[in-house]
Amino acid sequence: MPVPAATEPASSRTAVDPRPGLSGLADGVLEAWLADQGQPSYRARQVRDALWGRYASSAAEMQTLPSPIRGTLEAAFRVDTIVADEVTLADGGLTEKALHRLADGALIESVLMHYPARGGRTPGGGHRERHTVCISSQAGCAVGCPFCATGELGFSRDLETSEILDQVRHAARRLAAESGGRRLTNVVFMGMGEPLLNLDRVLEAVAALSDPDRFGLGARHVVISTSGVVPGIRRLAALLPQLTLAVSLHAARDPLRDVLVPLNRRWPVAEVAAAAREYARVTGRRVSYEYVMISGVNDTEADADALCRLLRGDLAHVNLIPMNAVAHTPWQASPPERVREFAARLTAGGVGATVRRNRGQDAGAACGQLAADRAGEPPPPAVERRRELILRQSEAALRGDRSHEALPDGLVSVAAGEGR
Ligand code: SAH
Ligand code: SF4
Numbered sequence: 001m002p003v004p005a006a007t008e009p010a011s012s013r014t015a016v017d018p019r020p021g022l023s024g025l026a027d028g029v030l031e032a033w034l035a036d037q038g039q040p041s042y043r044a045r046q047v048r049d050a051l052w053g054r055y056a057s058s059a060a061e062m063q064t065l066p067s068p069i070r071g072t073l074e075a076a077f078r079v080d081t082i083v084a085d086e087v088t089l090a091d092g093g094l095t096e097k098a099l100h101r102l103a104d105g106a107l108i109e110s111v112l113m114h115y116p117a118r119g120g121r122t123p124g125g126g127h128r129e130r131h132t133v134c135i136s137s138q139a140g141c142a143v144g145c146p147f148c149a150t151g152e153l154g155f156s157r158d159l160e161t162s163e164i165l166d167q168v169r170h171a172a173r174r175l176a177a178e179s180g181g182r183r184l185t186n187v188v189f190m191g192m193g194e195p196l197l198n199l200d201r202v203l204e205a206v207a208a209l210s211d212p213d214r215f216g217l218g219a220r221h222v223v224i225s226t227s228g229v230v231p232g233i234r235r236l237a238a239l240l241p242q243l244t245l246a247v248s249l250h251a252a253r254d255p256l257r258d259v260l261v262p263l264n265r266r267w268p269v270a271e272v273a274a275a276a277r278e279y280a281r282v283t284g285r286r287v288s289y290e291y292v293m294i295s296g297v298n299d300t301e302a303d304a305d306a307l308c309r310l311l312r313g314d315l316a317h318v319n320l321i322p323m324n325a326v327a328h329t330p331w332q333a334s335p336p337e338r339v340r341e342f343a344a345r346l347t348a349g350g351v352g353a354t355v356r357r358n359r360g361q362d363a364g365a366a367c368g369q370l371a372a373d374r375a376g377e378p379p380p381p382a383v384e385r386r387r388e389l390i391l392r393q394s395e396a397a398l399r400g401d402r403s404h405e406a407l408p409d410g411l412v413s414v415a416a417g418e419g420r
Helices: 029-036 042-052 067-076 149-153 161-179 199-210 230-239 254-260 269-283 301-311 336-348 369-374 380-399 409-416
Strands: 082-090 095-102 107-115 130-134 138-140 155-158 186-189 222-226 244-248 287-293 316-322 353-355
Touching: 029 042, 082 161, 095 161, 107 161, 130 161, 161 199, 199 222, 199 230, 222 230, 230 244, 230 269, 244 269, 269 287, 269 301, 269 316, 287 336, 301 316, 301 336, 316 336, 336 353
Parallel strands: 130 186, 186 222, 222 244, 244 287, 287 316, 316 353
Antiparallel strands: 082 095, 095 107, 107 130, 138 155
């Protein structure tokens, strides 16, 4: 039987299982395959309904299909690209962290967060109940932000479209089972990896999520978070999807951002903000800026003032997130009082800001941390060396020196290719 064409090139598929993932197939591929099998065209809808209506994880669950076709379908495609899940609850059940194992053994994470409805005094002031899933776009990440557990793991590989989508299907399936059929309301690309460095696959996933015949979620309920891949932001703006763009800023001054987000050595703060401004202009959508607050590093009045100078007048909003502790850094979260003062200074300076609580702290904290825990604690001398290096770099940055260090290995090819 010929191996069907998938959306993604064969080279990016996991060598251990060459069958393409069913959920990530390009338009028309399933229809063509079914026609080859002599099947009527309505079978494609039956498969799609099973995938996206009942979140089927095997062909055996696709009861509307005749039994022989279930067998051939399973032989040609992976109905589910996630081999195993380990789910941990936190926040009294409001946060569910899932560690997923893929066919080649790669570990990735997604987090399902439940936000109960909140009343408001004014019309529109309250919030409807929300169920948000935070998903990964890569296994590991090449950007290497020193406060991030994923960054510490390094980069393994890009995820396939179906591996991205199957995280959503798993969360949707669990939610429907737990809540008597409730549906996900938001999907955010804030798990492992840099989505704009795997942009083709991410865009295919967004197209499937917003397709009324598949997941049917409005694109404006999808957030893509980037550490500042300028060509990717420009490409998003040109494609005009009604997505929400989030930019992980963490510092408004180049010397400090060179250390906190090493990609800044390639695309500095002003270029990132200019690309985001252009995105807001052409799409009319407000850009969110994420700012992880690290005590004594990026939480001073001078940092708040630099942020105001950078963003004042923009269609933008800043989310302040106290840093989750990670093993390999010497840093601590800014104290709550400092975070409140910082927020007040931004607001007084004309920049909207909200303090966010980082969800899932008692279930392995921030992005990538479950997988990092699984990778094992690095040997103490390595942690010590890493901490010293981070301290040395940040001391120079706090003096205002720009980094003269080369880009991390994993980023050299990215910068040479101007992002993908
Ligand atoms: N790579 C993309 C998206 C994934 S990271 C990006 O950086 O935007 C998603 C968010 O988690 C980012 O804003 C990142 O800065 C934040 N994050 C990473 N480590 C964290 C930590 N230790 N504490 C709090 N937030 C963290
Ligand atoms: Fe990568 Fe984002 Fe983590 Fe930085 S914060 S290392 S860009 S996943």
